[in-house]
Structures are given as structure tokens and as C-alpha cells.
Amino acid sequence: MTLSIPASATATPSRRWLAFAVLLAGAFLPPLDFFIVNVALPSIAQGLRATPAQIEWVIAAYAATYAVFLITGGRLGDLFGRRRVFLAGMAGFGMASLICGLAPSPSVLIVGRVLQGLSAAAMAPQGLASIHALFPEQERSRALAVYGAALGFAAVAAQVLGGVLIAADVFGLQWRAIFLINLPIVAAVFLFGMPFLPDTRSATPASLDRPGVLLCALTLALLVVPLVQGRELGWPWWLCLMLLSAPLVTLGFWRHEAALERSGGTPLLSPQLVRSPRLLAGLLSALFFYVVSAFFLTFSVYLQDALGASPVVTGLMFVPFGVGFLVGPLTTPIAIRYFGRWVPTLGMLLEALGCLILAITVGFSAASERPALVPLITGVGLLGFGQGWALPTLIRSVIDRAPSGGSGMVSGLVNSALQISAALGVAVFGGLFYAVSAPTHSPATLGRGFIAALLGIALSLGLSALLALYASAPRPDSPKSP
Structure with a gap:
């Protein structure tokens, strides 16, 4: 796979690592926001009078959206340039974090978490994909180690940071601070990081499998929605029907992927x-x-x-x-x-x-x-x-x-x-x-x-x-x- 890389992005080792540091922000924020919310869940439940099912959605909506669109996010970087997609994802993540931080109700917070998952799926893959473009072979293992350490540190630091932010109650924000703290990071990327970001893309990008993404999202929704809402709503017939429909939609997804692969396309999941x-x-x-x-x-x-x-x-x-x-x-x-x-x-x-x-x-x-x-x-x-x-x-x-x-x-x-x-x-x-x-x-x-x-x-x-x-x-x- 051939990549076009501006000479300015790879001119010196220091510039490569500065570019990588900016991209790491996009890898750091998704796991941070997955883990940081856990400590805040009781405070969110009390502050917004959220039901147990709504509290589950605060986590599940983010994880499910991120999962479904993660591969597509990587392909978007290949197609339209990793710099452009990374910045779009970062901007979207900032806006979604603002929605979460100012949410007046559990429903608005859940919508904000879905938007966070979408934005995270756009920006997170660009850092890992850019390692091969930014670094010569002898430096890649070190970059990968730093990348893995950043993800691990985000998961570890998130729990403590969440507790400290809620206890500090800065400006009376309480749990809202765990989302609003993302805004200075996003602002720093746009103010100071943009000059260092390289514009790389694949010379032979794979096409987007839009029906595959929609079928995958529908399959996951047919599973997660009944499992989260069933207990609270008393398992009405329509939720049972959703759960029973999941295997059929999964079969349809599999057949679509197989047909796309036979026709020479690039499926979201290759049956072969x-x-x-x-x-x-x-x-x-x-x-x-x-x-x-x-x-x-x-x-x-x-x-x-x-x-x-x-x-x-x-x-x-x-x-x-x-x-x-x-x-x-x-x-x-x-x-x-x-x-x-x-x-x-x-x-x-x-x-x-x-x-x-x-x-x-x-x-x-x-x-x-x-x-x-x-x-x-x-x-x-x-x-x-x-x-x-x-x-x-x-x-x-x-x-x-x-x-x-x-x-x-x-x-x-x-x-x-x-x-x-x-x-x-x-x-x-x-x-x-x-x-x-x-x-x-x-x-x-x-x-x-x-x-x-x-x-x-x-x-x-x-x-x-x-x-x-x-x-x-x-x-x-x-x-x-x-």
C-alpha cells in the first residue's frame, strides 16, 4: 500500500514525534471517556434522575457506536486523508462532549454519547494508521509502544481523574466536568497541533461498505436495545420481536458481505x-x-x-x-x-x-x-x-x-x-x-x-x-x- 506523505511531515525526527503526539490525543480520548464515566454514574443518576436502563445506555451507546463505525473510520482516512478525518473527528468529539456536559436530561446525554462514539470511531484509527507513514522502520516499534502505553494510561487514569473532578466540583459542575474537560484538549489540538499534522492517505483505498455498516448497526441495536430496556419495560412483545429478529438480520449481513466479496468489493467483514x-x-x-x-x-x-x-x-x-x-x-x-x-x-x-x-x-x-x-x-x-x-x-x-x-x-x-x-x-x-x-x-x-x-x-x-x-x-x- 502506497502512502503520499508531505516532506515537511517527515523532515526531522522531532517533527515526526510532534505530529504523533497530536495524533495520540485522538487515541487517548476514546478510552478516557469510556472509563472516566464509570465513577460518575451514581452522580449522573442522581443529578438527572436517570433510570438504571438509562445509566446502562450511557456506557453501552458509546461502546456500540464506536464498535460499529471503527473500521469505517479507518477507511474514511484512507479515502479522504487522515488529517482531514482526524480533525473532523476531533471537532465532532468536542461538540459531543459539550452536549454531554450540558445535557439537561438522560436522553440528551445518551444522544451525546452516541455522537461521541461516532466521532471517536473517526479520529482513533488515524493515529495507528499514520505510524507506518510517519516513522521509518527502525522507529515504528518505539512508536507502537508509546501508542499502547497511552491507551493503557488513559484506562488507568480515567477512574481516579473522574473521582477527583466530581469531588472538586469546579464551578459547581459536579459530574459534568468529566465531559467538559475534553474541550481544552480539543482546543489545544486545533490551536497548536494543526501545523504538525501530516496529510496521508492510501493510494488504493477500499470502498465504503455502507449497507454492511447499516446491517451491522441494526444487528447490534436489535441485541442491545432489548437487553437494556427489557427488564425495565416488562419485556413487551415488540422488544421480544427485536431480539428474535437479530439472528435473521445477522444472516442477512453475512450474505451481503459474501455477495460483495464475490463481486470484487471490499466488505466490512470478509467471510472468506x-x-x-x-x-x-x-x-x-x-x-x-x-x-x-x-x-x-x-x-x-x-x-x-x-x-x-x-x-x-x-x-x-x-x-x-x-x-x-x-x-x-x-x-x-x-x-x-x-x-x-x-x-x-x-x-x-x-x-x-x-x-x-x-x-x-x-x-x-x-x-x-x-x-x-x-x-x-x-x-x-x-x-x-x-x-x-x-x-x-x-x-x-x-x-x-x-x-x-x-x-x-x-x-x-x-x-x-x-x-x-x-x-x-x-x-x-x-x-x-x-x-x-x-x-x-x-x-x-x-x-x-x-x-x-x-x-x-x-x-x-x-x-x-x-x-x-x-x-x-x-x-x-x-x-x-x-
């Missing part, structure tokens, strides 16, 4: 590409893996509504997860040396063990009393450490299964699968949490709801671990180790 059973198992593993997103929702609500913890304390309770998530990847090379292809599976099993420790700890504590701190920290830390082992190695093992020339599409697919997993995790296990804790939402019922969600997440992680182990098995034609 994922025909390999082990590659398909890897993508399914990713689909079951990121349901851990529901942990952030349920743990935050449990801490604040059941135990009366402040937003700052709640944010600090996520620190062990962040520490584990940072330490995990640092020890991955050693783990691979001793455990090989078992590392993703072991990471997921460590996460499941963390869930079980938390469930037992909460189960043995009194309803409104804080559980024992040491096992609580241990469980949260294991969740983070296990994810630090599993996430990068799972992505790498799936991409390694891609046939020649298909790694780009598989990379997009696995990242979309992770975001879809996040949306479904919140819908399924967030819904389970609220169903078990209803109707009183007392400390005792919230504790039982949290335990139920943890057990569900652990079960899903166990299934993901088995799929990952199957997906990473050596090919029959690969040479055996002596």
Missing part, C-alpha cells in the same frame, strides 16, 4: 477471511472477553450506593486494577517464555479468579459494611493484571492467524469485537446487576446484584479462555518444537 475455525474462535474469544466492562459499572454503583463511598474513594479503589494492568504487559515476555500460547488463557483465568475473590469477599461481609480491604484489593488487582496479560496477547494471536494481506482487516475486526463485547457486557451483566438488586436497591440487594454480575463475568471469561486456547493452537502444518 474468517473461514478459518481458529481465527473465528479468536474473534469469538474477543467477543466474550471484554464483558469485564460491566465490572466498572457495577463496582462503582456498589461502592457508592451500597457502601456510601465518595467518588474519590471509588476512583482510588480502581487503582489496583490500573497497577495490575500496567504491570501485566511488562511481565508478558517472561510469561510467554514459560507458558507460550497459554498466556491469554491464563490471563483470563486470573481475571475470573479476581471476580470470584471479589464475590466471596462481598458475600461474607455485612450488607452496609465495607468488605475486607486486602481481598478486595487482591481481587481488583488480579482483574487488572490478568487483563494486562490477556488483552495484548489475545489481539496478537488473532492477528497472527490472519492470512497474507488480511492483517489490517483482522486487526479492525478484533478491535470492533472488543467494543461490541463491552456494549453487550454492560447490557447483559449490568442488566443482571439491576435485576437482582431491584426493586429496593438496598445495600443488601446491591451486594447480591454485584455478586451475580461478577459470577456472570467470570463465566464469560472462562468461555473466552477456552476459545483463546483453541485459537492459539499450532497449525497442523507448522513445525513441531524439538
